[in-house]
Amino acid sequence: MTGITNSRTGSCHCGAVRFEVSLSDGFKSVRRCNCSYCRMRGSVVAMTALDGIKILQGKDVLTSYRFNTGTAQHFFCSRCGIHTHHQRRSDPSRHAVNVACLDGVSPFDFPEVPVTDGINHPNDTGTLPRLAGTLRFESPSER
Template sequence: MTDVCLDGSCHCGAVRFRVHLRDGLASARRCNCSYCTMRGAVAVSTRLDEFTILQGEDALSCYTFNTQQAKHYFCSACGIYTHHQRRSRPNEFGVNLACLAGHSPFDLSEVPVLNGRDHPRDGNPHRNPVFGTLIFRRCET
């Protein structure tokens, strides 16, 4: 699947958005930074100008930490993370795959986990960009 336009929303529907994904779900990833580890979401990437809030911009809250560069947005009513402006690529949003209509992170058998603990902007010369792979296998019924 490539070059798709998808609608998405938070859990309660207060925040609704549309996103254009030039590479479909191929950019799906997790991150091992302290925040993403706790959040546990799978994100896909899009350019800032290819993400449009359709409803509920006033319902979004923003969380930043450490360098204050990444901006993590979530619905102030239901608490669901919808998207974030990336620190490593500030011209992109990471969008919560689970918020996209008809999609689930459980549809993916493998998701790369990026090494956000040793962020490229922190100047670690021995940094490996990939930390590991998250693998999902359905149980036999």
């Protein structure tokens, strides 16, 4: 794996898939997307290089899904159905890792998560990536 800057381990829900990831920018790159697939899946992701994820166990139970242009490849456990990571459409040289699969991390650890505009994807519009909004989480004690 390139540039171990923030090495983490993780797994799917049932534990059949275990992996190690080197997050390129730590958690500075967390985001969501509003495209049809990401909106339904609802995961918060962090970025890594294409070779920044190493499957330690369960490669045989990982399956993938592609839609629309077929560029992005979304990986999930064929037993429990949890999305672990995907190869990005906007930058196929990178993976996005589901932070909820990382040991000791929750998507609710991030009070604000930028939401990218995947409905108007830059590869479709020829424009620069844009922000669709911000997802905010506040605990009851913060109200």
